[in-house]
Amino acid sequence: MNYSKLSETKLFRGIEKSSIERLLSDCNVVQKSFEKDEIIVFEGDECTSIGIILEGLVDIKKVLSSGKEYTITTLYPGDTFGEAVIFSSSNTFPAMVIAKCRTVILFLSKESIINLSKKSERFLYNFLNILSDRILLLNSKLKESTFITLRQKICNFLLEEYKKQKSFKIKLPLSKYELAEKFNVQRPSLSRELIKMREEGLIDFWGKEIWIKNLEKIEDYLFESS
Incomplete structure (x- = not known):
């Protein structure tokens, strides 16, 4: 042994x-x-x-x-x-x-x-x-199961990783496929939501990295009811 x-x-x-x-x-x-x-x-x-x-x-x-x-x-x-x-x-x-x-x-x-x-x-x-x-x-x-929308799940994930990594630049510990599986959605749905969040100035992303650009707004989404 x-x-x-x-x-x-x-x-x-x-x-x-x-x-x-x-x-x-x-x-x-x-x-x-x-x-x-x-x-x-x-x-x-x-x-x-x-x-x-x-x-x-x-x-x-x-x-x-x-x-x-x-x-x-x-x-x-x-x-x-x-x-x-x-x-x-x-x-x-x-x-x-x-x-x-x-x-x-x-x-x-x-x-x-x-x-x-x-x-x-x-x-x-x-x-x-x-x-x-x-x-x-x-x-x-x-806690994750209480979030209704995909955006809330994404925002919660980003905030948790932000606390762990202590950086606005998040290195994804999971592949996009694994992340979609974690959120119980199809990968195209996850990609569409991430693109929307980028267009709204909340995040940016490239490869296996996501940049948080508006932390306050991301936090606000966790308290939305729908």
Whole structure:
């Protein structure tokens, strides 16, 4: 097992490699590899362990009754999945987990998490920190769902990225296709709205960058009822 990679993950951040090896010596851990588009977890599967991404990328997807797949989020090396479900009263995965490319994942059982939390205060802190971040993410998703128009969704996204990047020049973390999927619209609809916003002097854009030109007006759109 590559303990240097584990020390770079959110769950073991701040813990020395030698300490990780010692902590995991009597834990139930399994490392698995997955190929591109391979399903790691099905929606409704029982959650008996959390997954730690050592290599690759995974998509968390929801399959609608129509058969359409909706990507909730993409996780990167160092991220985890299942931590918000494993200790819940209904411990089943609410969505599907799929490898976006060749991916290596370490699975850590529920019993192991309890034991590690007893042995290492830093591990417990990291685990609670991940849970707190997950709650904030869910709150953000809930906030997004209250916006009615596509423009409101775009404005909210730009404001969130403006706060993160601390710049009026926003480097898009998603492709236009992924952004349209995030807003639950077709890509041409997103492109038309961005063009309208540029014509109105709210933004400008080129490639994977969007410039905020009228921050005050963009903020005003979040409080419109329609």
